[in-house]
Amino acid sequence: MSKLDNMRITLRENKLAQIVLLVLFTLVTAAAVYLMERSVTAFLLLLASLLLLYYTSFTNGIKWIIALVLLLVVIPFASSGGTSYDSYMEVATQCGIYVAMALGLNIVVGFAGLLDMGFVAFFAVGAYTYGIFATDQANNFISGDLFPLSGGTFWIFILIGGFMAGIFGILLGLPVLRVKGDYLAIVTLGFGEIIRIIFNNLEKPVNITNGAMGLSSIQPPDLFGFDFTFPHQYYFIVIAILLVVIFAVRRLEHSRLGRSWKAVRENEIAAQSMGIPLIRTKLIAFAIGASFSGMMGVVFAAKQTFIDPTSFTLIESTTILVMVVLGGMGSVPGVILGASLVTILNLQVLTELTNWLNQLSMQGIIEVPNALSPSKMQRFIFGMILILVAIFRPNGLIAAKNRKIPKEVVTGGPHQHHKVPATPISAKANPE
Amino acid sequence: MFASILQTLPQVLIDGLALGAIYAVVALGYTMVYGILELINFAHGEIFMTGAFAGTSVLLLFQSMGWLGSLPAWFSYVLIIFIAMMVTGALGVGIERVAYRPLRKAPKLISLISAFGVSFVLQDLVRFIAELKTGNYIISVPQLFDGRFTLGFSSMTAMFGNATVKTNTIFIFIVAIVLMIGLDIFVNRTKWGGAMRAVAQDRETASLMSINVNKVILLTFFIGSALGGSTGVLFAQQYGTIDPYIGFILGLKAFTAAVLGGIGNIRGAMFGGVVIGVLEMFASANLGIMTGGNFGAEYKDVFAFAILIVVLIFKPEGLFGRAVKEKV
Numbered sequence: 225m226s227k228l229d230n231m232r233i234t235l236r237e238n239k240l241a242q243i244v245l246l247v248l249f250t251l252v253t254a255a256a257v258y259l260m261e262r263s264v265t266a267f268l269l270l271l272a273s274l275l276l277l278y279y280t281s282f283t284n285g286i287k288w289i290i291a292l293v294l295l296l297v298v299i300p301f302a303s304s305g306g307t308s309y310d311s312y313m314e315v316a317t318q319c320g321i322y323v324a325m326a327l328g329l330n331i332v333v334g335f336a337g338l339l340d341m342g343f344v345a346f347f348a349v350g351a352y353t354y355g356i357f358a359t360d361q362a363n364n365f366i367s368g369d370l371f372p373l374s375g376g377t378f379w380i381f382i383l384i385g386g387f388m389a390g391i392f393g394i395l396l397g398l399p400v401l402r403v404k405g406d407y408l409a410i411v412t413l414g415f416g417e418i419i420r421i422i423f424n425n426l427e428k429p430v431n432i433t434n435g436a437m438g439l440s441s442i443q444p445p446d447l448f449g450f451d452f453t454f455p456h457q458y459y460f461i462v463i464a465i466l467l468v469v470i471f472a473v474r475r476l477e478h479s480r481l482g483r484s485w486k487a488v489r490e491n492e493i494a495a496q497s498m499g500i501p502l503i504r505t506k507l508i509a510f511a512i513g514a515s516f517s518g519m520m521g522v523v524f525a526a527k528q529t530f531i532d533p534t535s536f537t538l539i540e541s542t543t544i545l546v547m548v549v550l551g552g553m554g555s556v557p558g559v560i561l562g563a564s565l566v567t568i569l570n571l572q573v574l575t576e577l578t579n580w581l582n583q584l585s586m587q588g589i590i591e592v593p594n595a596l597s598p599s600k601m602q603r604f605i606f607g608m609i610l611i612l613v614a615i616f617r618p619n620g621l622i623a624a625k626n627r628k629i630p631k632e633v634v635t636g637g638p639h640q641h642h643k644v645p646a647t648p649i650s651a652k653a654n655p656e
Numbered sequence: 657m658f659a660s661i662l663q664t665l666p667q668v669l670i671d672g673l674a675l676g677a678i679y680a681v682v683a684l685g686y687t688m689v690y691g692i693l694e695l696i697n698f699a700h701g702e703i704f705m706t707g708a709f710a711g712t713s714v715l716l717l718f719q720s721m722g723w724l725g726s727l728p729a730w731f732s733y734v735l736i737i738f739i740a741m742m743v744t745g746a747l748g749v750g751i752e753r754v755a756y757r758p759l760r761k762a763p764k765l766i767s768l769i770s771a772f773g774v775s776f777v778l779q780d781l782v783r784f785i786a787e788l789k790t791g792n793y794i795i796s797v798p799q800l801f802d803g804r805f806t807l808g809f810s811s812m813t814a815m816f817g818n819a820t821v822k823t824n825t826i827f828i829f830i831v832a833i834v835l836m837i838g839l840d841i842f843v844n845r846t847k848w849g850g851a852m853r854a855v856a857q858d859r860e861t862a863s864l865m866s867i868n869v870n871k872v873i874l875l876t877f878f879i880g881s882a883l884g885g886s887t888g889v890l891f892a893q894q895y896g897t898i899d900p901y902i903g904f905i906l907g908l909k910a911f912t913a914a915v916l917g918g919i920g921n922i923r924g925a926m927f928g929g930v931v932i933g934v935l936e937m938f939a940s941a942n943l944g945i946m947t948g949g950n951f952g953a954e955y956k957d958v959f960a961f962a963i964l965i966v967v968l969i970f971k972p973e974g975l976f977g978r979a980v981k982e983k984v
Binding site: 333337339341402403405406407409410411413414415417418421422424425428429538542545549553593594596600601602603604606607608609610611612613614615618 | 695696754755758759762763764765766767768769770772773774775776777778779780781783784787788904905908911915949950951952954955957958961962964965968969970972
């Protein structure tokens with residue numbers, strides 16, 4: 225046995241060592257982010273402390289407390305050091321938005337096994353729900369010059385946006401009653417396109433979406449007279465919604481409903497014959513998944529203050545799908561990891577790499593053709609990720625685990641049946 | 657209203673049939689692969705697009721070498737179709753080998769995701785190559801036949817307007833019909849075609865009957881992709897501009913055609929293609945007239961996707977397909 229293995233085992237058993245390592249890592253990376261002018265690497269490493277936290281062997285409660293401290297105190301504080309505070313926070317906010325959407329899609333694809341290729345449509349529904357009423361656009365079809373609504377309504381619109389997206393989710397879900405598998409993917413794809421075309425053209429007969437021009441100067445949210453304008457302020461809104469979403473997803477996953485989703489995913493006919501109402505189960509999956517996306521759509525519209533149909537194309541749907549597949553379908557921590565990785569790859573790594581290559585070619589060191597600039601190769605990279613994950617790691621980076629109950633508890637005799645522990649013990653304590 | 661619709665009807669029919677022929681041949685690729693693997697080859701639209709680019713790049717090469725004037729136009733046309741077929745056929749085989757074969761026993765969802773991956777990779781690869789060579793990924797295609805003539809429908813009755821036909825359109829009809837008849841004969845009359853039908857029926861049993869299943873699947877991918885590639889050339893010649901993203905939406909519509917005719921059914925795919933093409937042209941010409949200018953031609957895609965959704969919901973086996981009983 226090598227030294228490395230020895231170290232690994234000590235680390236796994238010694239919680240003190242884990243906490244020391246975690247604190248050291250966080251401190252070093254946070255200091256790096258705070259002190260260096262603009263270092264993407266340092267910021268990435270700081271975010272990686274959350275991943276490190278996931279692999280520690282603390283109880284869930286402690287993990288959550290540490291995670292909250294990291295998210296609410298350490299990360300905002302560390303990135304406030306330099307001039308690029310808002311660009312860090314922008315990335316973190318986008319991350320949060322995508323994580324929530326990916327968690328929504330994960331319910332549909334990962335839990336219920338229904339491949340939805342038009343998921344961004346719900347995001348669009350949420351964004352337009354707020355966008356239309358928070359600009360003077362709504363005056364075109366509602367008389368009385370009531371609009372734009374004040375930024376205070378943003379908080380209600382988070383719910384309304386989620387609700388509207390949920391309704392669209394059920395609408396899209398209706399074909400699911402008859403169609404499945406590959407056909408479902410195509411139907412949802414077509415549905416996504418239809419929604420995009422409609423948003424793109426709904427300026428006549430009644431101007432509802434302002435067509436391809438998009439909606440501009442959307443009201444920023446305000447809370448008791450405090451206007452939200454900077455990315456670091458949206459960061460806290462997103463984190464708050466995200467916490468609700470994660471909490472909801474985790475509770476749902478192990479609820480009766482969550483287990484029905486997984487049963488439907490594994491074998492529809494068997495699930496049905498065990499008394500699971502197929503239609504209702506699938507429709508709820510669509511509605512809940514969609515509503516997460518709709519909520520984030522409202523936040524997105526408020527944050528950008530401008531929306532147009534180009535933000536809601538097929539490539540966006542695919543991006544969210546890549547997040548779910550890369551992270552691991554059906555695995556909540558996996559999807560969070562996947563969404564963060566893909567967003568950061570998209571927003572930071574590719575743009576930085578492009579800038580760097582541009583600089584190099586301007587200085588005449590190497591000649592990189594413009595066609596190859598990394599930010600343009602997005603589809604190629606996503607496509608490769610999809611193929612490679614499908615072939616080599618179909619369960620994603622962090623594979624989904626089902627809760628397991630130790631055999632002796634189940635077979636221990638009838639009198640022990642009610643003693644099944646409330647917090648289940650996973651069979652393998654620490655997967656490698 | 658009806659008068660103006662009737663006026664444009666001949667033109668709509670001819671354009672619709674040309675588009676429909678293209679859809680039909682692309683739909684054959686979907687149908688063949690689905691028939692044999694029960695997998696929707698999502699990358700098929702991109703194979704079509706690659707065919708368009710392969711043919712066009714050969715044409716551009718001829719042009720730059722000055723051969724274009726010296727060769728007869730029909731010969732260049734046949735030549736670029738042939739080259740595009742070989743390129744896309746090989747591409748289809750490669751895709752099967754790399755992205756689908758390792759997943760043959762995996763769950764459907766996984767191979768579907770891999771198919772999406774292939775489609776995105778192809779889009780960006782072609783975009784990259786085109787942009788590198790020409791500086792722009794939207795390519796305008798040199799036309800081999802630029803003649804056009806008028807069909808005098810108005811001399812029959814004054815209700816109809818005249819229709820203009822590109823010489824290209826005639827070529828599309830000829831090529832599409834030759835390909836479809838050729839495929840029909842191949843599948844129904846030859847030994848390899850028989851093997852394909854056998855594998856489509858039951859892969860296990862076919863392999864027991866000393867049919868090399870892997871070879872048959874590769875052959876299916878080759879033929880299906882070659883058909884898609886050849887239509888790419890037809891499309892490029894008919895419409896004059898191509899870009900790396902044409903394949904996706906067109907593939908979706910061709911898939912609609914395949915589903916409408918009953919997926920897995922070759923003659924159904926041909927019929928579905930023509931129906932979708934004519935309907936789409938009709939919608940793009942007349943939606944504005946019928947709704948008083950409120951909803952214009954930009955909604956024609958909504959029309960096609962709505963057909964897709966309606967067919968999938970109410971008659972998923974298509975017009976000519978047989979309903980599949982689910983095995984428990």
